[in-house]
Amino acid sequence: MQSKPVLTLDEVKKIAAAAETExxxxxxxxxxxxxxxxxxxxxxxxxxxAAPTSAFIAPAKAKTAAxxxxxxxxxxxxxxxxxxxxxxxxxxxxxxEGGVPIMVDGxxxxxxxxSGVKSTEDAQIARAGIAALGI
Numbered sequence: 001m002q003s004k005p006v007l008t009l010d011e012v013k014k015i016a017a018a019a020e021t022e023x024x025x026x027x028x029x030x031x032x033x034x035x036x037x038x039x040x041x042x043x044x045x046x047x048x049x050a051a052p053t054s055a056f057i058a059p060a061k062a063k064t065a066a067x068x069x070x071x072x073x074x075x076x077x078x079x080x081x082x083x084x085x086x087x088x089x090x091x092x093x094x095x096x097e098g099g100v101p102i103m104v105d106g107x108x109x110x111x112x113x114x115s116g117v118k119s120t121e122d123a124q125i126a127r128a129g130i131a132a133l134g135i
Contacts (some may be wrong), residue, residue, distance in 0.1 A: 004037070004107050004109070005104035005105065005107055005109040006036070006037075006109060007034075007036060007042065007102070007109050007110045009042075011133060012034050012042050012043050013043075014132045014133065015034055015043075015102075015112060015129040015130060015132055015133065016032055016034060016043050016045055016129065017132070018128050018129045018131065018132030019032045019112065019114065019125050019126065019128055019129030020032065020045065020047065021128070022124065022125045022128035022129070023047060023114075023116075023125050024047070026121070028047075028116060028117045028121060028125065029047050029048065029049030029050040029051075029116055029117075030047055030050050030054060030058070030114050030115060030116030030117055030122065030125060031044065031045065031046040031047070031050050031054035031055045031057070031058040031114070031115050031116055032044070032045045032047075032058060032112065032113075032114050032125065032126075032129065033045075033058035033059040033061070033062040033112070033113040033114070034062060034110060034111070034112050034113075034129075035059065035062040035063055035066050035110050035111050035113070036066070036109075036110045037066055037107075037108045037109055037110055038066065038067075039062070039063030039064075039066045039067050039091075039111075041059055041062075042110065044058070044059060047116075050115075050116045051116060053115075054115035054116040057094060057096070057098075057113075057115035058094075058098070058113040058114055058115040058116075059094075059113060060093040060094030060099075060113065061094035061096060061098045061099030061111075061113030061114070061115060061122070062094070062099050062110075062111045062112055062113025063091075063092075063093070063094060063099075063111070063113070064092045064093065064094040064095055064099050064111075064113075065094075065099030065100055065101045065111035065112075065113060066101055066108055066110055066111035067091065067092065068092065068101075069101055069103075069108045070101060071097070071099065071100050071101070071123070072094055072095055072096060072097055072098060072099035072100075072113075073097035073098075073119070073123065075092065075095035076095055076096050076097050076119070079095060094113060096115075096119055097119035097120065097122065097123050098113060098114045098115055098119050098122030098123050098126060099111055099112070099113040099114075099123075099126065100112050100113075100123060100126040100127055100130060102130050102133070102135075103135075104135055112126040112129050112130055113126065114126045
């Protein structure tokens with residue numbers, strides 16, 4: 001029998017708090033989504049002033065990062081590099097930078113997706129959240 005890392009609610013709250021701190025430190029109004037390894041939503045937080053559409057985009061980025069086991073920027077770069085047929089990949093909707101997987105010992109425990117500012121800034125917030133785990 002194999003075992004795998006699983007996010008606890010306390011860890012999810014720690015990620016969310018650190019991501020919120022990073023966003024607020026930069027005055028960025030965003031939505032933060034955290035999912036498990038199957039892309040199922042564990043946390044959704046829309047900061048004051050965040051665009052309503054960000055509440056759809058952030059979870060999609062998180063789900064894509066978890067299922068793809070890589071930063072969503074990889075998918076965005078692939079599409080921008082000319083492989084436009086990849087936009088038809090089933091289930092994957094958030095193929096924009098800002099989704100970052102949570103990798104523990106080579107296994108995906110979940111992902112963080114952020115939407116609301118420039119995609120590089122979204123990714124910065126997601127990474128700040130994950131860094132709070134100290135992994």
